[in-house]
Amino acid sequence: MKYDIILAGVGGQGVLSAAVIIVRGAITAGLQVRQSEVHGMAQRGGAVLSHLRLSGAPIPGDLVPLAEADLILSMEPLEALRYTPYLNEKSRVVCSLHPFINIPDYPPLEEILLRLKKLPGFLGVDDAGLAKQAGSLRAANMVLAGAAAPFLPIPKEALLEAADWLSRDKGPETEGINRRAFLLGFEAAQGGTKETT
Numbered sequence: 001m002k003y004d005i006i007l008a009g010v011g012g013q014g015v016l017s018a019a020v021i022i023v024r025g026a027i028t029a030g031l032q033v034r035q036s037e038v039h040g041m042a043q044r045g046g047a048v049l050s051h052l053r054l055s056g057a058p059i060p061g062d063l064v065p066l067a068e069a070d071l072i073l074s075m076e077p078l079e080a081l082r083y084t085p086y087l088n089e090k091s092r093v094v095c096s097l098h099p100f101i102n103i104p105d106y107p108p109l110e111e112i113l114l115r116l117k118k119l120p121g122f123l124g125v126d127d128a129g130l131a132k133q134a135g136s137l138r139a140a141n142m143v144l145a146g147a148a149a150p151f152l153p154i155p156k157e158a159l160l161e162a163a164d165w166l167s168r169d170k171g172p173e174t175e176g177i178n179r180r181a182f183l184l185g186f187e188a189a190q191g192g193t194k195e196t197t
Contacts, residue, residue, distance in 0.1 A: 001031075003153045004064040005052040006083050009075030010100045014141030015048040017166060018073060021145050024162035025154045026054045036062035045102040047079060054153060073148045075127075075141060076100045077112045084119070092121035094148045094189070096140065098128050123147065123189060130184040136174075139181035146185025156186065 005022065009015040016037065026033050031054045038049040051064045066085050072093045074080035080095040087093070095116060099109050116122050125147045127140040134143070142163060149159050163182045167175040 001054075001056045001153060002059075003054040003070045004068055005054070005152075006064055006069045006072045006086050007050040007052065007074070008072065008079040008083055009048050009141075010079065010102055011045050011048055013048070013075035013100065014138075015050060015075055018075075018141050018145045018148075019050040019052060020166055021159055021162040022052055022054075022148075022152065022154070024165060025152075025159035026052075028158040028161065029154045031056060031154070032059055034059040034062045045100070047082075049083075071148060071151055073144060075144060077109065077116060078106065080116060081112055087119065087121075089120065091119075092123070092151045093119050094123045094125060094144060094151065096127045096144060097124045098126075098140075125185065125188060127185070130188060131181050134181035134184055135177035136181075139177050142178045142181035143185035143188075146182035146187075147189040149182075149186050150189045 007015050007019050023033050023035060034053040036051040051062060053059045053064060064086055067088045069086035069091055072080055072083050072086065074095040076096055077099055080093055093116065125144060127143040128137060130143045131137050131140040145163065149156050160182060163178055164175060167178040
């Protein structure tokens with residue numbers, strides 16, 4: 001078994017926290033993991049990218065080859081579009097429907113979403129709406145981690161335990177919000193719709 005993931009977004013969106021949840025969940029499930037991160041200008045709203053490779057056997061390298069990603073998990077629509085060369089006909093894309101407009105010539109959102117929705121494995125997620133429902137807009141990355149969970153080769157319980165572990169030192173209120181956000185994302189993806197709104 002081999003499963004390759006691209007996680008993408010913008011600095012401050014929690015891309016690396018989502019990666020930690022997947023890595024910890026994969027290790028709990030007995031999988032081997034290789035990871036590579038590119039932080040770029042993350043603190044200034046720049047791109048953040050993480051390659052995650054999961055397998056039941058030794059993994060030869062850290063980077064996901066072009067056209068071999070099983071999943072793109074993106075906190076931002078334009079960042080999802082940027083990494084479509086990593087997709088193939090069986091790939092999934094789980095992506096926020098809300099832009100993080102950090103450049104003056106950001107393309108029209110409608111155009112970006114139109115291109116993404118043509119991908120056969122696309123799932124657009126109203127992460128902001130579901131995070132607000134969970135109790136905090138800051139939990140949007142947890143919503144997206146939860147929405148990706150049904151497509152990962154990791155038991156939901158292992159991922160949820162990893163999300164709880166990541167939140168534990170932030171206090172019980174934040175831990176509860178993040179848990180609710182993860183579960184709302186999971187339920188949205190289980191709905192099987194092309195777009196969750």
